[in-house]
Amino acid sequence: MAAIVGQAVISVALILALYAVFASLYAAYQHRPEWATSAQRALLAIFPLLTVAVGIVVWGLVTYHYELTYVHEVSERAMPLYLRATALWGGQAGSLLFWSWLMAAFAAAVTLRDWRRDREMLPWVVMVTAVTLAFFLFLNVVLESPFKRFWLLPNGDIEAFVLPPADAQLFVPKDGRGLNPLLRHPGMVAHPPFLYLGFVGFVIPYAFAMAALIVGRLDARWIRLTRRWALISWLFLYLGLILGSRWAYDVLGWGGYWGWDPVEISAFMPWLTGTAFLHSVMIQERRNMLKHWNMLLIILTYDLVIFGTFLTRSGVLSSVHSFAQSAIGPAFFVFITLTFLGSMALLGWRWNDLRGKEQIQSAWSREALFLYTNLVFLSMTAVNFWGVVYPIVSELVTNQKATVGPPYYERVMGPLSALMLFLMGVATVAPWGKVDTRRLWRMAIKPAVVGLALPAWAWWQGYRKPGALLGFALIGFVIAVLLYDIARGTWARRRAHKEPWWLALARLMTRNRRRYGGYIVHLSIAIMGIGIIGIEYFQLETQRTLAAGERLTLGEYTMVYDSVAIFNTNDGRQVARATVRVLDEQGREVAVLYPRQDYYIRDQQPMTIPGVLSTWGEEFYVLLVSWKPITTEGATFKVYYNPLVKFLWAAPWVAIAGTLLAAWPEGRRRRSRARAKAPAATPAPASA
Amino acid sequence: MNKTHWGWLVVALLAVAVVGFWVVTAQDDEDYRLTDPAHPLALEQVSDDEVNRVAKYLYCPVCENIPLDTCGTEACSRWREDIRRMLAEGYSRNEIIEDFVTRYGDRVRAEPPPEGLHLLVYVLPPVLLVAGAVVLYRTVRAWMAASAEVAAAEQALAAAGAAEGDPASAPDLEDDEYIRRLEEELNR
Numbered sequence: 001m002a003a004i005v006g007q008a009v010i011s012v013a014l015i016l017a018l019y020a021v022f023a024s025l026y027a028a029y030q031h032r033p034e035w036a037t038s039a040q041r042a043l044l045a046i047f048p049l050l051t052v053a054v055g056i057v058v059w060g061l062v063t064y065h066y067e068l069t070y071v072h073e074v075s076e077r078a079m080p081l082y083l084r085a086t087a088l089w090g091g092q093a094g095s096l097l098f099w100s101w102l103m104a105a106f107a108a109a110v111t112l113r114d115w116r117r118d119r120e121m122l123p124w125v126v127m128v129t130a131v132t133l134a135f136f137l138f139l140n141v142v143l144e145s146p147f148k149r150f151w152l153l154p155n156g157d158i159e160a161f162v163l164p165p166a167d168a169q170l171f172v173p174k175d176g177r178g179l180n181p182l183l184r185h186p187g188m189v190a191h192p193p194f195l196y197l198g199f200v201g202f203v204i205p206y207a208f209a210m211a212a213l214i215v216g217r218l219d220a221r222w223i224r225l226t227r228r229w230a231l232i233s234w235l236f237l238y239l240g241l242i243l244g245s246r247w248a249y250d251v252l253g254w255g256g257y258w259g260w261d262p263v264e265i266s267a268f269m270p271w272l273t274g275t276a277f278l279h280s281v282m283i284q285e286r287r288n289m290l291k292h293w294n295m296l297l298i299i300l301t302y303d304l305v306i307f308g309t310f311l312t313r314s315g316v317l318s319s320v321h322s323f324a325q326s327a328i329g330p331a332f333f334v335f336i337t338l339t340f341l342g343s344m345a346l347l348g349w350r351w352n353d354l355r356g357k358e359q360i361q362s363a364w365s366r367e368a369l370f371l372y373t374n375l376v377f378l379s380m381t382a383v384n385f386w387g388v389v390y391p392i393v394s395e396l397v398t399n400q401k402a403t404v405g406p407p408y409y410e411r412v413m414g415p416l417s418a419l420m421l422f423l424m425g426v427a428t429v430a431p432w433g434k435v436d437t438r439r440l441w442r443m444a445i446k447p448a449v450v451g452l453a454l455p456a457w458a459w460w461q462g463y464r465k466p467g468a469l470l471g472f473a474l475i476g477f478v479i480a481v482l483l484y485d486i487a488r489g490t491w492a493r494r495r496a497h498k499e500p501w502w503l504a505l506a507r508l509m510t511r512n513r514r515r516y517g518g519y520i521v522h523l524s525i526a527i528m529g530i531g532i533i534g535i536e537y538f539q540l541e542t543q544r545t546l547a548a549g550e551r552l553t554l555g556e557y558t559m560v561y562d563s564v565a566i567f568n569t570n571d572g573r574q575v576a577r578a579t580v581r582v583l584d585e586q587g588r589e590v591a592v593l594y595p596r597q598d599y600y601i602r603d604q605q606p607m608t609i610p611g612v613l614s615t616w617g618e619e620f621y622v623l624l625v626s627w628k629p630i631t632t633e634g635a636t637f638k639v640y641y642n643p644l645v646k647f648l649w650a651a652p653w654v655a656i657a658g659t660l661l662a663a664w665p666e667g668r669r670r671r672s673r674a675r676a677k678a679p680a681a682t683p684a685p686a687s688a
Numbered sequence: 689m690n691k692t693h694w695g696w697l698v699v700a701l702l703a704v705a706v707v708g709f710w711v712v713t714a715q716d717d718e719d720y721r722l723t724d725p726a727h728p729l730a731l732e733q734v735s736d737d738e739v740n741r742v743a744k745y746l747y748c749p750v751c752e753n754i755p756l757d758t759c760g761t762e763a764c765s766r767w768r769e770d771i772r773r774m775l776a777e778g779y780s781r782n783e784i785i786e787d788f789v790t791r792y793g794d795r796v797r798a799e800p801p802p803e804g805l806h807l808l809v810y811v812l813p814p815v816l817l818v819a820g821a822v823v824l825y826r827t828v829r830a831w832m833a834a835s836a837e838v839a840a841a842e843q844a845l846a847a848a849g850a851a852e853g854d855p856a857s858a859p860d861l862e863d864d865e866y867i868r869r870l871e872e873e874l875n876r
Contacts (some may be wrong), residue, residue: 253759261753359835363828371828375820383813390809397805403796404809412813434839450864461761492870543736606760626760636736 014137020130024123046106076178078571078618092145114564124211187247193238201233206302253608255640266308362435369427421474507627524654534644553643725778749792
């Protein structure tokens with residue numbers, strides 16, 4: 001019964017979305033604003049409808065309604081409540097519904113903003129948002145409905161349909177299949193939602209960009225209106241990627257955090273173009289340049305977001321031949337192609353109108369450096385895209401699927417990342433317009449030298465590989481440049497306002513939120529870099545079978561295998577939990593770890609959970625592997641020594657702080673002051 | 689040295705450093721063997737670490753994108769024991785990899801061999817990067833030439849009458865001047 005309601009509700013939502021598309025088109029062409037308002041309302045109404053649909057699915061999951069095919073596929077009685085609820089996004093149909101729901105929420109928020117100053121763009125923003133939503137709703141309603149149920153047919157077969165076939169009876173399985181064991185982890189709660197929020201959020205700036213192109217508002221207005229949307233979406237995407245890395249580190253059992261897997265890369269690519277976009281729009285706002293780049297970058301981000309969802313959800317990566325087994329693959333392919341071609345056609349139509357009057361005056365000016373930054377990000381995206389797409393190409397051409405693995409990505413991304421760090425440092429000190437390179441050199445050389453403290457410290461600690469030292473030198477440069485700039489600003493304020501240094505610093509940051517918020521995010525990237533260099537260049541690993549009481553040494557730690565406890569849990573797992581004591585170089589016990597292996601009996605799938613000793617210097621990561629059976633006579637341990645990786649896990653917190661600072665709305669007093677100064681140039685205060 | 693040349697010197701040094709690092713790291717460990725075929729080892733004498741050192745270079749023949757040293761399936765365990773046996777019998781690392789490729793195809797390699805269509809994997813990225821850099825260089829030169837013309841025209845105007853300097857390029861960096869500019873910016 002509830003399933004019928006669910007299907008009806010999403011069908012109505014699809015109709016409303018399609019209505020919104022045509023109503024907004026009509027409003028725009030016939031200059032009938034009341035139709036635009038009607039389209040707005042239709043878009044707004046989709047959110048409560050989808051909330052009902054999502055509620056029904058979650059209710060079905062939580063209350064064991066296994067006649068729903070989707071519930072049966074992703075949950076089982078033994079799963080705890082939080083996993084049953086979050087299994088909403090554990091499988092294809094639910095995941096796509098979740099995407100639609102989040103998109104509807106963002107669409108609703110957009111319709112609720114104050115449109116009085118942008119009436120001409122309204123119908124187009126609504127149209128583009130509604131087209132995206134309609135596509136996903138089409139997938140939900142027609143191709144992958146989460147409301148299919150099991151029916152026992154007269155001939156004895158059990159089939160899944162939304163509506164009951166003739167003479168069929170509802171079939172209610174006693175238990176579900178359950179979520180893939182690898183997904184039964186708290187990471188399941190946060191990683192997909194954050195990633196999807198990032199994806200969905202970028203649709204809004206794209207919609208405004210398309211509206212700007214169509215309507216001819218080619219100044220920076222669309223950028224100013226969507227700045228915070230883009231910033232917050234960027235943060236969610238970044239956090240989603242880091243959460244995915246952390247989750248992989250915790251359960252995939254290879255002591256690593258990023259495998260250059262195509263699905264990982266499919267989320268990484270829109271992050272790259274999104275980051276480029278966030279930077280490049282600053283140049284349009286300040287100097288009216290790089291307008292073509294900004295359009296291109298947001299178009300790429302949008303289509304890469306859809307492509308990312310497509311890669312994760314269709315079977316195209318396993319094999320081109322499984323691609324067409326479900327209609328999802330071709331549907332996505334068609335949608336991406338049409339939207340990409342359409343957007344590029346729009347861009348081509350307005351190409352000449354986007355030309356700015358300003359010119360780049362110096363190869364080392366800030367505008368020029370941002371241009372190089374765009375190129376580096378675009379290159380990173382292109383090489384990643386090629387690596388993901390090549391296996392498909394090779395399968396189509398030679399019928400044999402090639403693997404493009406980490407060596408390819410490391411080879412290309414290493415130098416590009418080094419270049420990016422260099423640009424990050426230099427662009428912070430480079431002025432606008434005409435640049436005296438001798439002065440630039442003087443401004444950059446001091447932080448560069450101070451930054452050498454980082455590779456010097458690394459050398460002293462024993463990290464002596466040339467690539468790593470170069471990386472540390474660049475990171476040191478970036479951090480020093482940031483600290484120098486913050487210090488200079490604070491000192492200048494102190495002199496001018498006679499404030500104590502901490503007040504000067506606080507006021508400096510809060511009066512210039514975009515700049516210093518951005519600096520703090522740069523700092524987080526630098527911190528992330530320290531962690532990545534540590535683990536990529538200096539990871540140690542070893543594997544041995546130990547009997548109880550035996551020990552093994554890796555790095556400066558020694559671990560002693562004490563005992564193992566083997567028991568069954570009441571949710572269908574057989575658990576082998578080892579107790580391991582970790583000693584430092586002096587033989588003192590520093591930790592007791594419990595690496596575990598959970599064997600899910602019904603799925604016949606093992607899951608390893610490491611025991612980790614985490615310090616800022618390194619993480620000592622112990623896995624219980626099952627190459628041989630696990631007993632007290634002999635258990636096999638794989639141990640990783642991961643230097644500096646804790647910096648990687650700390651970085652996102654700094655990014656959150658920086659993004660919040662950059663996105664924080666201006667206070668009322670400052671807004672009216674700004675508006676009094678330059679009424680034509682300020683952003684509308686109600687903009688998100 | 690001309691002021692512009694300092695900048696390009698830095699870039700050149702950085703490029704040398706990056707390419708140098710590339711070359712140095714591209715020198716992978718050379719091929720090796722644990723023993724020679726005339727003196728095979730017992731299986732127990734081949735440690736797990738030695739097996740993993742070879743398995744790292746291979747991908748699971750059936751699972752998606754999982755390296756052989758971390759794959760947890762039964763099949764992968766057996767393949768790792770194959771590696772152990774081959775190492776004990778005196779095969780070299782590259783010989784073992786070739787054996788797997790013969791049995792399961794090129795997909796077990798972490799990278800396709802640089803031949804035929806697969807050359808595109810190795811050639812396309814550097815070609816794209818160089819092409820992009822060339823396009824960029826020429827665009828920036830053209831822009832700078834155009835802006836130099838504009839600047840020359842403005843100078844001519846300034847000589848003839850009054851023209852304001854571009855505040856963005858105020859050359860003075862004395863501390864008081866800096867404070868003034870910083871204040872301007874902070875008050876914006």
